[in-house]
Amino acid sequence: MTPAPLPLDPMVCPLCGGPNGCAMEQERASGPPQPPCWCTQASFTPALLARLPEDARRRACICAACARAAAEGERAPP
Secondary structure: OOOOOOOOOOOEOOOOOOEOOOHHHHHHHHOOOOOOOHHHHOOOOHHHHHOOOHHHOOOOOOOHHHHHHHHOOOOOOO
């Protein structure tokens, strides 16, 4: 039998496993309104988005460090 995958944590970057700082998810989890999320001003390259695991697409945010590394042409942090 194959073990069931762990549930996806929308507050964790699916690329590096670090916190993604998603204000929209924080608002969903806690209730109080949050300022606009950092990601609303970020640019995510098609190559970076293509690296997302299929089960994480549209379910967990990429963190600022991974987005910045991709924008600078580097590999996302480990």
